[in-house]
Structures are given as C-alpha cells and as structure tokens.
Amino acid sequence: DVKVTQSSRYLVKRTGEKVFLECVQDMDHENMFWYRQDPGLGLRLIYFSYDVKMKEKGDIPEGYSVSREKKERFSLILESASTNQTSMYLCASSFRRVGQGVNTIYFGEGSWLTVV
C-alpha cells in the first residue's frame, strides 16, 4: 500500500511564527503536492513538485514556500504564520510526471494547523 506520512497531525502556532510541515512518501513517486482544505472551499493546491529541487506554484501559493531536497520528502513552510492560514493541510503524491498525465494521487492523513 502507498504510504504518505505527515509528521504533525495537530499544531498550534502563534501569529508570525515560522511553521514547517513535513511529508514523506515511501513509493518512489515523482510528484508530490501540498493542498489545504477548508469548509466550503474544498481542496486547493498550494505547491507541487515533480522532481527533486523542482517546485511549481499551485492556485494559492502566497504566504507559503516548499522544499524538496530528497525524492521522498516534501516540506511546506509558512514563513510568517497568519490566522487566515488556520486550516487542514494535506500532502499527496503520485507516480506520473506532470505533462504525462496525473491519474491518481494518494493523500496523507492531514495536518491540522491553528494559528492564534
């Protein structure tokens, strides 16, 4: 089975703090993704990466950055957390390269971030 592991399930951070969300996948997938999920807004893509050290902006990249130093690991960084970044963050991975079609993606369990 595909395993996407998000290291932190529940976090509470203060406004202005730097926040790191870590994600590891064990299936040698090329593509990795970060989404946020909010009631009424559904899943929104923040960033994705199709290779080590490569990154592409998604639909809502503002206020976020990412890092992919190893194929299996994809980190989401909130440089200066704000209350409007309180949300559920989902990491995902897939085995197809962008441009060759993305047919399925597999999600982690999610990280619930509250910024106070």
Added chain:
Amino acid sequence: QKEVEQDPGPLSVPEGAIVSLNCTYSNSAFQYFMWYRQYSRKGPELLMYTYSSGNKEDGRFTAQVDKSSKYISLFIRDSQPSDSATYLCAMSRNDMRFGAGTRLTVKP
C-alpha cells in the same frame, strides 16, 4: 463556472439504500476520473479510479463516466453506516481537479 461541480449535500439515507453521488465538469480534456472517500478529520482515500467512459464495479461501489455529457457518478448499493463520509470526485489530465465533496450520512 467551476471546472468541477459537485452538490455538497448533506445527503442522509437509511441503511440499505442505494446512494447516487454525482459530479459534472466543463473541461473535455479530462481523461482520468476518481472518487475519494474522506472520513472526518482524516485524509481522502482513493476509492475508485476509471479511465474514459463506461462503468467500473468494485463490490458495493460502481463508478460511471459519461464523457459525452461530462458527468460522472458513484453508486453505493446496500449502504452501511460505515459509508458515512464525505465523497470527493476528482478528474485529471495534466493536473488534478476536485469537486467540493458531498457529505453522506447513512442512518442505522
């Protein structure tokens, strides 16, 4: 207009009922069609995956794709309380687009 439209519900049915969940889409380039199930405070899990038009069955679940109408469906037969979850449709070609999710409750 959103690329993928999905009625958010909520949908409440008695145990044993047949459930029909639907999505419409506007981009005819989509080739892959998926349904995800998401339990409360969990990540979405892949339930069904189909390519192109037609039906695919897996146990009590049937996924149906009608590309000419840009319409996909998920049917759940003999629904169980354990099926209570939010169901997300998704479709892709070069990137993935999700519906907003339909919240389903199956009452014992």
